[in-house]
Amino acid sequence: MNAKLKKITAATMILMTSLVLASCGGHSSSSKNYTTTGSGSGNYQGVIQGGRYKTSKARGINVSQNDNQYNLKSFENGLTQVSKRVFSPKNYIFQEGQYLNSDTIENWLGRKTKDNPAGLNPAEGKKSDPNPIYVQQIEEQDYMENSGNSMKLRGMTIGIGINSEYNYKKKTDGPSYTKKISDAEVKRQGEIAAAKVLKRVRKKAGVGNVPIVIALYKQAPDDSLVGGSFYAYSKNSGSTISSWHKLNYKTVVLPKASGTTSSTGSASQTDSDSFSNFKSQIQSFFPNLSGVTAQAQYNNGQLDGMHITVTTQFYSQSEITSFTQYIARAANKYLPNGIPIDIRIQSDSEMQAIVYRDSGSDTFRTHILTSY
């Protein structure tokens, strides 16, 4: 084996690991009613029952809980990230929540009233100065293991999203008011809700004594261009919260918009500069000005990943091809190393190409969306 080949082999082992995993994932067997979806690198396999994906008992309810869809996506993706800390995708199979159904979650998200004693949110109080809705969304994830011809529940994660502001009207059709909810209050309300949720979930038939992870998420404001983030989780074997582990995620939008950094944090100067260089490189390349924006996530102060969107009008397929190649080069040159990044290239809100680097890879891949 010569030196060059060795180098190539070393460089691709990470890549290969994911390919091999992908091709090994999910052995289907006709004798079992349960199979799995197969897994990509580092992702969970999902449960298929009788040939169909086993959907959540509370399916659809989360969509209606968020005026800002970024909060929904980041909540769901973040919840899976938290789960991976406790339930490794190597050992556990993912199942959509089966123990909390739509009615249950709807009641819990409501205000506490005579008709709805299970409501986690306080009664409205004075119309002119109402109590905030604190608990905005709840989602259950189940973690399973194969057990003979069936799947057994081995763990559960429940995410709870707490609002960082409350929008209300004193009169129907009147002006809108906003109450900011402090970080201390978000923390306090999250812990109150968590304690109640844990007690209730532990009592559900079939849950038994599996570890229940409760993860707390701070919602971004409705006008944010990025979702909120998880700030704490606890892993519990009983019916009371054992202890909280702090999470230090921050999500930011680039380029920095003046005056909108407070609730989501801001990027490091280095990262912000890298992005600016990338952006100006892209914008000088084509005669038309193109929009270049990014969402970035920090974990413990370190940049963790980016989603970049480039919007430009294209006049031909060859322009799209050339621009995509150029962006891959510019990304490699200007954007931070060692983190997953994707760049969506679109015109007229239709995606034309994608450039991305997976976690653990040092190469940007490109795929152009063409047509016959």
Added chain:
Amino acid sequence: MNAKLKKITAATMILMTSLVLASCGGHSSSSKNYTTTGSGSGNYQGVIQGGRYKTSKARGINVSQNDNQYNLKSFENGLTQVSKRVFSPKNYIFQEGQYLNSDTIENWLGRKTKDNPAGLNPAEGKKSDPNPIYVQQIEEQDYMENSGNSMKLRGMTIGIGINSEYNYKKKTDGPSYTKKISDAEVKRQGEIAAAKVLKRVRKKAGVGNVPIVIALYKQAPDDSLVGGSFYAYSKNSGSTISSWHKLNYKTVVLPKASGTTSSTGSASQTDSDSFSNFKSQIQSFFPNLSGVTAQAQYNNGQLDGMHITVTTQFYSQSEITSFTQYIARAANKYLPNGIPIDIRIQSDSEMQAIVYRDSGSDTFRTHILTSY
């Protein structure tokens, strides 16, 4: 080097080749005014002049020439495919057409009149029975080589799109009529136009005696869900067409729609069955019915590639992740081997994930479009 590692290495050499190519492509040099975009595997590098992409002199005109945007995309992509037969991406650099400007092409695409003697299309004739517009679109591509501090033109490809039907009205605001144009007539009209175009292009200042490839394309009808295809090309060193090489591309839509196969051809039964199996597998997976359609291209009767679109409503990020993993598995199991395929997974017309296999690869890659 053990057997397993050898197998892995062998399996990845194709992959690696493209990665290495990608990272080597496009050496930029600050001392030159010209650089290139860098190339993906098997793609051309494009010309950058003074930091900006060198756009076509006829930029934008092609967009307005097609009521059916599939014809535009497939014309432009197909033209590059034809060029690759003559001007290898290893030796030539791509430049957007610089010799035919918007006015020239607009005039050529018009009808021949006193005001527009250069029109390639016949005069209208009787309003009640007009002569068809045969020549629908024209595009120029230049193929360059580095030459000291500049780029030299070494070849040119001109694509000409000929209509397979002509839509017209006898009276303004009256009903629409359609004249079918036979394949024999498409061929005849293409060759007439090609002879004129070659003569005119050869005379343009700077073109000299570089080889000029003329490629003829049959436009799909306006209501087609797939574009047309190139059916002939000639490579010419002089001012008259030397000889025509037949091309045998066909583009089809799957699943087969009843009664709409005539103008674009139909898929082989085997390929159609493969796709049906894939489709029914996907559709049984989720409780919601999902739309699954494909464009397929044949070259000399062999399936050459597919673009598949899967549309489903998703209720959570974990559903998207699971569905994407499942589709990659189903694609691997049911879809034909050895050809490039991409699968766009979308809901509410927004793309949620992409699954694709590049030409020369045997692995489907997945990328999920998430958000922070």
